[in-house]
Amino acid sequence: MSLESKIKDFSKGIGIDLIGITSAEPFNDVERVFIERIKKGYYRSFNYNSERVKFICNPKKILPDAKSIISIALSYNVHVEEIENKLRENSNNTLLKDQKNKGVVNSYNIYSNERETGSKENTGIISKFALGIDYHEILRDKLEILADFIKKISLKNFKYKILVDTGPMVDRAVAFRAGIGQYGKNCCIITKRFGSWIFLGEMITNLELQSDKSNFEDCGDCDLCIRACPTQAIISPYIIDTRKCISHLTQKKGEIPMNLLEKMGRRIYGCDICQDVCPYNKEAEFTKESDFLPILQTGKDLELSKLININESDYNKLFSSSVITWIGRNTLRRNAIIASGNIADLNAIDSLLKVYKDDDEIIRKYADWAIKKIKK
Ligand code: SF4
Ligand code: SF4
Known part of the structure; x- marks a missing residue:
C-alpha cells in the first residue's frame, strides 16, 4: 500500500x-x-x-x-439524535461526561435545522459552526x-x-x-x-506525496445564494465584499454601518443564509463527530435581554469553550442589542436602559438605536 x-x-x-x-x-x-x-x-x-x-x-x-x-x-x-445515540453506546465517553457536568446533554432540543423558525423569538441566532466546541x-x-x-x-x-x-x-x-x-x-x-x-x-x-486532482463542477445557472443574501454581500459569483457580510459584521469589533443593522435580524454570531439555501446542502451527510454536539442552549443561553448585560464571569462560563469567545464580550453584547432592536423585543427594554450608563460608547450608541426601534 x-x-x-x-x-x-x-x-x-x-x-x-x-x-x-x-x-x-x-x-x-x-x-x-x-x-x-x-x-x-x-x-x-x-x-x-x-x-x-x-x-x-x-x-x-x-x-x-x-x-x-x-x-x-x-x-x-450536526444531527443531535444520531450523536446522542453514539454517546450513549459509549458511556465512558469523556465528552459525554464533560457535557453532563455542564448540564448540556440533558437539553437535546437545543438545536434543529429549523432553528430560525423553531427557536424562541427573543433569542439570538448563531451559526451552525459555532454551536459546538x-x-x-x-x-x-x-x-x-x-x-x-x-x-x-x-x-x-x-x-x-x-x-x-x-x-x-x-x-x-x-x-x-x-x-x-x-x-x-x-x-x-x-x-x-x-x-x-x-x-x-x-x-x-516535506514529504513528496502524490497529489490528488481538483475537480471543478461549477454552480451552473443556480444563483440562490446570491439572491438570498440579505445585504447583497455576494457582489458577483465567487466574490464576497466582507464589509457587507453579516457573518463578518457580527465577528468584527466596533461600528456597523447603519444601513446594514436591520439586515442582521436576530443574528448575533455568523450567518448561514447563503449555505442554508444551497441545494448541495439539502442532502448533506451528518457529522459523526461528537465534539460538535451543541454546547449552547439556543432557548436559554441566547436570550437577548440576558446577553445585553452579560457579565464577564457568565460570558466566560457560557462561551469559553466556544469559538464565540474570540469576538469578546462587548461585541456579542453589541450584536444582542442590535438584534433586540430588530425584533422590537419589549423584554429587552430594561436591559437596554441599563446600558445607557455603559463605559463603551459603541454599546451606548446601538442601545439608543435599539430603544428607538422598539418604541416606534
Ligand atoms: S454569510 Fe450571510 S451576509 Fe454573508 S454572504 Fe452569506 S448570506 Fe450574505
Ligand atoms: S446556492 Fe449553492 S449551488 Fe447555488 S450558486 Fe450558491 S453555492 Fe452554487
Whole structure:
C-alpha cells in the first residue's frame, strides 16, 4: 500500500471526513486576487496586509523544504439524535461526561435545522459552526494524531506544520487544489458528501506525496445564494465584499454601518443564509463527530435581554469553550442589542436602559438605536 493510501486509510479511523493532497507550490492566483481585494477594501476589518498574504500563500515560506500539503475537512453538520445515540453506546465517553457536568446533554432540543423558525423569538441566532466546541483545537488534534502516524510509517526525516484558519481564501484554495471540493458562488468549498458544512485544516510537509486532482463542477445557472443574501454581500459569483457580510459584521469589533443593522435580524454570531439555501446542502451527510454536539442552549443561553448585560464571569462560563469567545464580550453584547432592536423585543427594554450608563460608547450608541426601534 502506498504511503498516500496508508495516510488516507488512517485518517478515516480518527474521524477525518475528507482528505486530499496537493503540492506545496505557491498559490499565486490566490495571492494576486487576495491583494486586489484588500486594495478594494473587501477585507478592511481583517489584519491582512500584502506581506502577510505573500507569507500564507507560499507554503515554502511557512516550511522551507515543503513539498506537499495534506488538506482535511470535518463536517459540522450536526444531527443531535444520531450523536446522542453514539454517546450513549459509549458511556465512558469523556465528552459525554464533560457535557453532563455542564448540564448540556440533558437539553437535546437545543438545536434543529429549523432553528430560525423553531427557536424562541427573543433569542439570538448563531451559526451552525459555532454551536459546538471551538473547532480549532479539534482540527489541530486530528492533524497532530495524523502527523504522529506519518512519523511512524515514513522512513524520511518527516517535518510538518499544521494550519487551521490560515486565511479564508488560502484554506479554501488548498482544499480545492487537493480535490476536497469545488468553489460555490457563495465562496464556500462545497463537497459531494457534506455540502459546505465543513471545517478545513491542513498540514504542510516535506514529504513528496502524490497529489490528488481538483475537480471543478461549477454552480451552473443556480444563483440562490446570491439572491438570498440579505445585504447583497455576494457582489458577483465567487466574490464576497466582507464589509457587507453579516457573518463578518457580527465577528468584527466596533461600528456597523447603519444601513446594514436591520439586515442582521436576530443574528448575533455568523450567518448561514447563503449555505442554508444551497441545494448541495439539502442532502448533506451528518457529522459523526461528537465534539460538535451543541454546547449552547439556543432557548436559554441566547436570550437577548440576558446577553445585553452579560457579565464577564457568565460570558466566560457560557462561551469559553466556544469559538464565540474570540469576538469578546462587548461585541456579542453589541450584536444582542442590535438584534433586540430588530425584533422590537419589549423584554429587552430594561436591559437596554441599563446600558445607557455603559463605559463603551459603541454599546451606548446601538442601545439608543435599539430603544428607538422598539418604541416606534
Ligand atoms: S454569510 Fe450571510 S451576509 Fe454573508 S454572504 Fe452569506 S448570506 Fe450574505
Ligand atoms: S446556492 Fe447555488 S450558486 Fe450558491 S453555492 Fe449553492 S449551488 Fe452554487
